[in-house]
Amino acid sequence: MLPPGLLPEGLRDRLPPAAEAQATLTATMMAVFAAHGHERVSPPLVEYEESLGSRLASAQRRELLRFTDPVSQHTLALRSDITGQVGRIAVTRMAAAPRPLRLSYAGPVLRVRGSQLAPERQSQQIGAELIGLDSPAAARAMLALAVEALLAAGVPDLSIDLTLPTLVADLHAAGLPAGTADLPTLQALLDGKDAASLRAHGASAYEPLIAAAGPADAALARLAALPLPAGRLDAVAAVVAALAPLDISVTLDPTERHGFEYQSWLGFSLFGAGLPFEIGRGGSYTLLHPDGTPEAALGFSLYIDSLVEAGLGTTERPRVFLALGTPQAEGEALRAQGFITVAALCEACTPQGCTHIYEAGHARPLA
Amino acid sequence: MLPPGLLPEGLRDRLPPAAEAQATLTATMMAVFAAHGHERVSPPLVEYEESLGSRLASAQRRELLRFTDPVSQHTLALRSDITGQVGRIAVTRMAAAPRPLRLSYAGPVLRVRGSQLAPERQSQQIGAELIGLDSPAAARAMLALAVEALLAAGVPDLSIDLTLPTLVADLHAAGLPAGTADLPTLQALLDGKDAASLRAHGASAYEPLIAAAGPADAALARLAALPLPAGRLDAVAAVVAALAPLDISVTLDPTERHGFEYQSWLGFSLFGAGLPFEIGRGGSYTLLHPDGTPEAALGFSLYIDSLVEAGLGTTERPRVFLALGTPQAEGEALRAQGFITVAALCEACTPQGCTHIYEAGHARPLA
Known part of the structure; x- marks a missing residue:
């Protein structure tokens, strides 16, 4: 017999006041999204594994908790992410809704196993998506929305790290000489910031990308020397410039791709001072309608458990x-x-x- | 390949404005519980099947969605009820908290299959529990709390149906003659309101229980003729009298036991005019601490999906x-x-x- 009160590894109870803090933080940030026109959708906790998995990178797909549905005998899975579900809704049941479509969501997600740094298997994900646009203006608006929500939640000293997930592929396609390195090699070497191997491959033309990581303005200046597709750098510069009034630190790590496999031209991570993990991430992406038509989109997810851990969202009432x-x-x-x-x-x-x-x-x- | 957007039977997306209405109704009612001192706890969606199942009647246990945990190889299950989880917390991690302990909770629950009348497999359960007391005063307070929450949510024309789940067993134990009928037979005949068979068994002493179903005051008067344990009827009468100022319809169905297998002296169901299903239920029950010590408790759960269906919780903002x-x-x-x-x-x-x-x-x- 199991000891009473024992929970499976990676799962836990939230007690007072943490449970209330989680609800308060969720409500506070969802209210910000709502005030900017994002309407809440609430997809189910469980879907066909095939359907959930098709919207995930393969590494994430392996992290789905699966089971056989006693009713249909299909393999079902618990969602590990809500963004993909919201995309599904946008291109199916809400395909006819006016664009740009502003949606939001909040709820629990689960995964097979936690990591050493983040052992939890259940976490609370909230977010907002803009469907139908992925322009610099859209990026600016969605980043400002994330910042407003996190400030309302009391997150101190926010910072944003921008990334350009398709940059290396774009440069490679534009013919920037890569010597003996093919695209995956090039990306792996840049992920490892391995300048020596780049040179050994005769791909030193890509070396400036390594040095370009850092405060956004300086990074953009360094990238200007590269033969980027027309307008690409202007788009990033426009986002950076538009973020200036928010008075938060903006950095650029142009080759960072980890976890941004589904992003198109722009990805971003959000951090708060003293919070151990990234507290949110997002970027631009492409949705596919059932008939194959692509649609641009841009959004972000926030993970609020670390905000709860940091003591945010608690109010002392007499x-x-x-x-x-x-x-x-x-x-x-x-x-x-x-x-x-x-x-x-x-x-x-x-x-x-x-x-x-x-x-x-x-x-x-x-x- | 599955059609895009297809969800497993019994699972669905909530779209605008229903998703927001569900969140609003949850927040409105949880705020009422909080104002009366009930602190939120948030147990995980998944637990050991053995642990979740031990707190459910056998019919409910069969309704758990189960799977093997790839990490521990144990059988886990998705919760189909939160009350039992809250009870677990009360006797383990919060065993040392002052009594009476006031807790509340809100979240999704899942079951293997819906019914013909209620096909959904995922629903939103919220509730409040009082741990350490099950007196008439406790029953009055918790019923008043449920009523205040449902009125705040805009539920029209509330009514409460009280039941006395252990009444037949108590009368039987007190020696009220049952002829050839044993207790399970007696309960089955009373469940079926089968007066003819009661008489055929020589158990006509129990017949008044059938006639006693109806408006609470009249029902109590009829029950007064029966040899009930001392104080039992006074306790029910005290609850009924204390509910009078709420100005809602209170009925008594003294032998109704369906779904109240875990209740002790008092059970209740809540209804709203025009809402097809019961919108809440609760009652008194006994928690067992790990060392075997029993503790009285009383609480209720509300199922808000039918309130959402009825259009409650929506606000039109410009x-x-x-x-x-x-x-x-x-x-x-x-x-x-x-x-x-x-x-x-x-x-x-x-x-x-x-x-x-x-x-x-x-x-x-x-x-």
Whole structure:
């Protein structure tokens, strides 16, 4: 027999006040998305594995928790990501909705196993998607939306790291000499920031990409020397310039591709000071409609568990004990003032855990 | 290949505005629980099947969606109920918290298959539990809490149906003559309101229980003729009397046991006018601590999907289109006034879907 209260590895209970903080942070940020016109959709926790998996990179697909549906005998899976589900909704049930389509979502996601750094198998994902546009203006608007939501949640000292997931492929296709390195080799060497091997392959033309990682303005200046497709650098520069009024640190890591396999020209990660992991990521991508028509889109996901861990989203409300027989209306008046009321339900009930006690018509603080 | 957008039977997307309504109803009712001192806990979606199943009646246990954990090789299951998880928390991680302990929860639950009447396999369950008391005062407080939450959610014409799940067993144990009928037979005949068979078994002493179903005051008067354990009827009468100020219909169906297998002296169901299913249920029950110590508890769960279906929880907010180049501060001012702002992100973007357009410093309604 299992010990009572034992949970499977990587799964846990959220207790007070963390559970409330998670709900508060979710509500705060979803309210920001709603105020900017993003309407909530809520896809199911479980879908056909084939359908969920088709919208994931292969490494992520292996992380799906799967089971056989006793009803249909199909393989189902628990979602590990909501973005793909929202994309599915956008090109099927909401294909006829006006564009750009603004959607948002919040809910739990699960994966087979956590990592050493992040052992949790269940986490809370929220996000916003803009379907039908992936212009610099769209990128600016969605990044500003993520920043506004995270500021509303109280995240300190935000920073954004931009990446250009298709940059290396674009340069390679444009004929920038790569010597003996094919595209996957080139990408692997740049991922490893391995300048020596680039030179050994005769691909030193790509070396400036390594040096270009850093504060966005300086990085853009370095990239200007490269034969990029027309307008590409202007688009990135426009996003960087548009972010300036937000007064947050913006860096550029032009060759970073890890986890951005599904992004098109722009990807980004969001960080907060003192928060151990990236707290959000997003970028531009292409949705495929059932008839094969592509549609541009841009969005982001935020992972709020690390914000909860950091103590964000908790509010201290006074908690007042009402003795047996306190009239209903007096409790109502206290709640209307923002008090939590704890009504005695027995003679032996005590104000333990309360900050105040209601006496003679007043909430008196307890020592 | 599966058609794009196809979901497994019994699972579905919630689109605008239903997804937002579900979140709003959840938040509205959870705020009521919080104002009365119930603190949120959030157990995981997945637990050991053995652990989840041990807190369910056998019929419910068969409804768990199970799978083998690739990490531990144990059988895990998706929760079909949150109440049992909250009970587990109360007697393990929160065993040392002051009593009575007030907890609340909200989240999705899943089951193997829906019924013909309710085909959904995923639903949203919220609820509140009081751990450490199951007195009439506790029952009154928790029923009043459920009613306040449902009224805040806008549920019309509430009614409560009380049941006394252990009544027949109590009467049988007290020696009320049952002729040739043993307790399970007696309960089955009363479930079927089969007066003729009761008489045939020589158990006509139990016949008044059938007639006692109906408005609570009249039902209590009929039950008064039966040799009930001392104080039992007084407890029920106290609950009924305490509910009178709520001005809602209260009925008593003393022998109804379906779905109340885990309840002790009191069970209840909540209904709303025009809502096809019961919208909540609860009652008193006994928690077992790991050392075998029993603890009285009382609580309820609300199922909000039928409230969403009925159109509750939706709010119409004006949606104003901001032309390209509208200053940031003007959008902020509109949002502060309660407007949803939809910023144009391209020359071709139109106010389609908006209720207003921002022009010359004013939000002008669109025809």
